Amino acid sequence: MITQSGAHSAGDPSPAQGGSGAQPESGKGRPSGTSTRYEWTRDLRGYAGKPPQAGWPGGARVAVSFVLNIEEGSERSVLAGDDDNESVYDMISTVVGGPNLHMVCNFTYGARAGYWRIVDLLDRYGVTCTVNGCAQALEMTPWIAEDCVRRGYEIACHGYRWESHERMSEAFERERIAMAVETITRICGRRPLGWHTRSPAGPNTRRLVIEEGGFIYDSDTTEDDLPFLVDLGDREHVVVPYTSDNNDMFLQRVEGFRLGRHLAEYVINSFDQLYEESATVPKMMTVGLHTRIIGRPGRIAALEQIIRHMRSRPDVWFAQRGQIAQHWLNRFGKYK
Numbered sequence: 274m275i276t277q278s279g280a281h282s283a284g285d286p287s288p289a290q291g292g293s294g295a296q297p298e299s300g301k302g303r304p305s306g307t308s309t310r311y312e313w314t315r316d317l318r319g320y321a322g323k324p325p326q327a328g329w330p331g332g333a334r335v336a337v338s339f340v341l342n343i344e345e346g347s348e349r350s351v352l353a354g355d356d357d358n359e360s361v362y363d364m365i366s367t368v369v370g371g372p373n374l375h376m377v378c379n380f381t382y383g384a385r386a387g388y389w390r391i392v393d394l395l396d397r398y399g400v401t402c403t404v405n406g407c408a409q410a411l412e413m414t415p416w417i418a419e420d421c422v423r424r425g426y427e428i429a430c431h432g433y434r435w436e437s438h439e440r441m442s443e444a445f446e447r448e449r450i451a452m453a454v455e456t457i458t459r460i461c462g463r464r465p466l467g468w469h470t471r472s473p474a475g476p477n478t479r480r481l482v483i484e485e486g487g488f489i490y491d492s493d494t495t496e497d498d499l500p501f502l503v504d505l506g507d508r509e510h511v512v513v514p515y516t517s518d519n520n521d522m523f524l525q526r527v528e529g530f531r532l533g534r535h536l537a538e539y540v541i542n543s544f545d546q547l548y549e550e551s552a553t554v555p556k557m558m559t560v561g562l563h564t565r566i567i568g569r570p571g572r573i574a575a576l577e578q579i580i581r582h583m584r585s586r587p588d589v590w591f592a593q594r595g596q597i598a599q600h601w602l603n604r605f606g607k608y609k
């Protein structure tokens with residue numbers, strides 16, 4: 274039994290808060306269902322104001338991880354046989370009982386146009402990224418998967434589809450994770466080492482991702498600035514926090530950023546603050562990107578502004594999340 278202890282790796286031997294061992298009672302053998310008992314522990318302590326010295330390669334002050342989400346084609350759609358259509362978009366666009374072709378086009382734009390605009394920009398500045406790929410999306414756009422591999426991007430697993438796991442039964446979720454790994458391995462020629470559920474993940478997700486056996490890290494949290502380790506008894510699993518604020522998704526919300534430069538200003542503020550703090554303790558920063566959002570002509574300049582700003586500072590490590598996770602394990606893991 275793997276428990277999520279929340280053990281932090283350096284200087285903070287927080288007591289392991291082992292799970293109860295309780296398994297969800299409902300949902301066994303059903304395609305989906307609601308778990309009623311949860312194996313999940315919350316750690317409000319974290320590094321308790323004493324974050325570890327990350328010791329990034331080359332003495333870098335800030336490790337910056339760009340995450341390019343590839344979700345297009347795996348979103349909910351009546352066209353794909355779902356009961357309803359994806360509804361997260363710039364404008365309120367709800368269609369009930371039939372396909373929402375406007376929503377389909379919104380996603381399709383990311384694959385057809387947005388992706389290429391973003392990767393051209395990353396290339397021009399020599400910045401790598403972690404592709405957060407939904408397995409089904411990569412399967413529907415194998416030329417994009419191939420292009421990601423050719424560019425040397427890390428392909429992490431963003432679920433089988435662009436779907437949150439919070440209500441999946443344990444059996445269904447386990448199967449979903451296995452399908453996602455199989456599909457990405459087949460399409461990309463190597464298995465993903467990182468996992469990231471469309472938020473929210475479920476209370477069992479991390480345990481099942483660890484149980485699958487081939488992942489070294491997941492990004493199913495936004496609860497800290499720095500990675501931390503989960504002690505598995507004979508090895509560790511790395512949690513590399515994601516970001517829901519340094520993220521272009523706020524451009525598609527009425528109450529979010531209106532213009533690309535609002536996003537750029539916010540992300541640059543985050544970077545400047547972390548860079549300042551990194552004078553004493555190295556930091557990590559994630560920027561979340563989506564092809565159908567930042568890949569629009571009216572928004573892409575924001576990404577260029579962000580990258581140029583980061584590039585103007587020395588000692589920034591543009592890293593893939595797998596590299597960050599491996600570094601964390603090497604530096605702080607106790608089972609070597």
Ligand SMILES: [Zn+2]
Binds near residue numbers: 342344405431471
């Ligand atoms: Zn996503």
